[in-house]
Amino acid sequence: MTTTIRCDIVSAEAEIFHGEATLIVATGEMGELGIAPRHAPLITRLKPGKVVITQANGEKLDFAISGGLLEVQPQVVTILADTAVRADEIDEAAVKKAKEEAERVLAGRGEAMEIAEAQQKLAEVTAQLQALERLRKNLKH
Structure with a gap:
């Protein structure tokens, strides 16, 4: 057991x-x-x-x-x-769009608060994309 x-x-x-x-x-x-x-x-x-x-x-x-x-x-x-x-519930298109938006804010070096929010959002969506990629790899095996 x-x-x-x-x-x-x-x-x-x-x-x-x-x-x-x-x-x-x-x-x-x-x-x-x-x-x-x-x-x-x-x-x-x-x-x-x-x-x-x-x-x-x-x-x-x-x-x-x-x-x-x-x-x-x-x-x-x-x-x-x-x-x-x-x-398996992640909306890949929405996550990629959020990632692009966060990267755009970081590249433009906006307000300090905006940058902190963008960094947090980027970490979140990156984690979601990694989880989605791992799910895909597991489905292939």
Whole structure:
């Protein structure tokens, strides 16, 4: 029998995922984290990036988050994301358009607030594009 840990991914808008996992991989402030059952308790900030959940049946689910917090407790891993989306629900055309807009603002070196917002948006859409690319690679295999 495979040991699992419950994983919840929630954002301000909705609960994104609730289920059992054998491994959770997320991008923390200091690099990638791998959380398996019986992991030591932990709280850390998450950078914009991907979250990959390996389920008990071996299936991997990919999510793109815009940042947030990860909390590991003995029975549950909770990811509180600013925004989160499943890779298979990403609108590639909208994401590419948002990326181009963010890059345009950064290239023009607008207001300081605009630049900070554009940098955040660029990190978010880059994470979404990476999650989409990983999903495509998994579908090819």
